[in-house]
Amino acid sequence: MIEIGGGEGALSSRLAPEVCKLLVIEIDQDLIPTLIQTLAPFPNAAVLGLDVLHADLAAIAEPSLSAGARLRIVGNLPYNIGTAIIEKLLLQRLPIEDMVFMLQLETAERINAAPGSKDYGFFSVFCQHFCETGLDLKVSPACFVPRPKVYSAMITLRPRKSSRTPDSDSFFLKLTKAAFAYRRKKLANSLRRNPELGPLTGAILHHAGIDGTRRAEDLSVEEYEHLAETFRGIIPRT
Numbered sequence: 001m002i003e004i005g006g007g008e009g010a011l012s013s014r015l016a017p018e019v020c021k022l023l024v025i026e027i028d029q030d031l032i033p034t035l036i037q038t039l040a041p042f043p044n045a046a047v048l049g050l051d052v053l054h055a056d057l058a059a060i061a062e063p064s065l066s067a068g069a070r071l072r073i074v075g076n077l078p079y080n081i082g083t084a085i086i087e088k089l090l091l092q093r094l095p096i097e098d099m100v101f102m103l104q105l106e107t108a109e110r111i112n113a114a115p116g117s118k119d120y121g122f123f124s125v126f127c128q129h130f131c132e133t134g135l136d137l138k139v140s141p142a143c144f145v146p147r148p149k150v151y152s153a154m155i156t157l158r159p160r161k162s163s164r165t166p167d168s169d170s171f172f173l174k175l176t177k178a179a180f181a182y183r184r185k186k187l188a189n190s191l192r193r194n195p196e197l198g199p200l201t202g203a204i205l206h207h208a209g210i211d212g213t214r215r216a217e218d219l220s221v222e223e224y225e226h227l228a229e230t231f232r233g234i235i236p237r238t
Contacts, residue, residue: 001015001019001021001022001023001071001072001073001074002022002023002024002025002057002060002061002071002072002073002074003015003022003023003024003025003073003074003075004025004052004073004074004075004077004085004101005025005026005027005052005075005076005077005078006024006025006026006031006035006047007026007028007031007035007076008031008034008035008038009024009034009035009038009039011074011076012024012035012038012039012045013038013039013042015074016039016042016044016045017042019044019072020044021044021045021046021064022039022042022044022045022046023045023046023048023060023061023064024039024045024046024047024048025048025050025052025055026047026048026049026050027049027050027051027052029049032047032049035047048060052085052088053081053084053085053088057088057089057092057094058092058093058094061094065095069095070095070096070097071094071095071096071097072096072097072098072099072100073089073096073098073099073100074099074100074101075101075102076101076102077101077102077103079103079104079107079150082101082103082104082107083107083123086099086101086111086127086157087123087126090126090127090130090131090157090159091169093164096159097158097159098156098157098158098159099131099156099157099158100136100154100155100156100157101154101155101157102139102152102153102154103152103153103155104150104151104152104153105138105139105150105151105152105153106119106150108135108152108153108154108155109135109153110123110124111123111124111127111128111133111135111155111157112124112133112134112135112155115217115218115219115220115221116217116218117217120217121180121183121216121217122176122177122179122180125176125180125221125224126173126176127157128221129160129172129176129221129224129225130159130160131157131158131159131160132157132158132160133155133156133157133158134155134156135153135154135155136153136154136155136156137153137154138151138152138153139151139152139153139154167232168228168229168232171228171229171231171232171235172224172225172228174194174196174197174228174231175191175197175224175227175228175231176224176228178190178191178193178194178197179191179216179219179224179227180216180217181193181194182216183215183216183217184215185215186212186213186214186215187205187210187211187212187213187214187215187216187219188201188202188205188212188213189212190216191204191205191212197231200231200234200235203234204227204230204231204234205227207230207233207234208223208226208227208230210223210226210227
């Protein structure tokens with residue numbers, strides 16, 4: 001198990017007895033001595049003073065993973081970079097079983113949003129394409145010291161089993177980002193504004209059977225996956 005943001009070890013000390021190996025990532029150098037002391041009774045726990053956004057998580061996890069073993073990731077993510085951390089984790093090819101995170105409620109609602117809702121956007125499609133998502137628990141500001149100004153939530157992300165490749169990921173990300181770059185415009189108009197997609201927009205929509213007068217927030221995740229595969233199939237190869 002990897003824990004992101006161990007702090008002083010309140011959660012770490014409860015996880016360590018339950019797992020075969022616990023790797024705790026903490027960027028705050030002032031907290032690391034306390035964290036090391038808290039985890040001293042657990043020989044299966046290690047503290048890594050790293051910035052998770054710049055860490056090579058595959059290299060970190062690999063020595064602790066036996067053949068066929070799965071990785072679980074947990075953490076109270078910093079609210080200002082929570083989406084960046086999740087995006088990095090989902091784009092890496094790690095043998096992740098599941099991830100459980102505390103996030104700002106607004107971010108958790110975006111991750112789980114349905115098409116047509118005000119919260120549904122690129123990050124919703126991104127997370128739901130790569131994972132089964134669930135908003136498990138809302139957490140009041142009164143549960144924290146010091147007390148924040150926002151509600152929080154626990155979410156679970158379970159990566160989907162698929163035949164992903166770096167190539168297919170690239171086409172999916174290009175298309176969905178282009179679609180939501182001008183989310184108030186019709187889908188066809190948004191795609192045409194993208195330098196790479198623009199000349200192919202008509203062909204992509206036609207072959208995919210998607211009405212270009214719809215707006216980005218009205219398409220399902222499955223429709224975006226279909227559009228991305230259509231884009232991948234017709235783009236000129238060099």
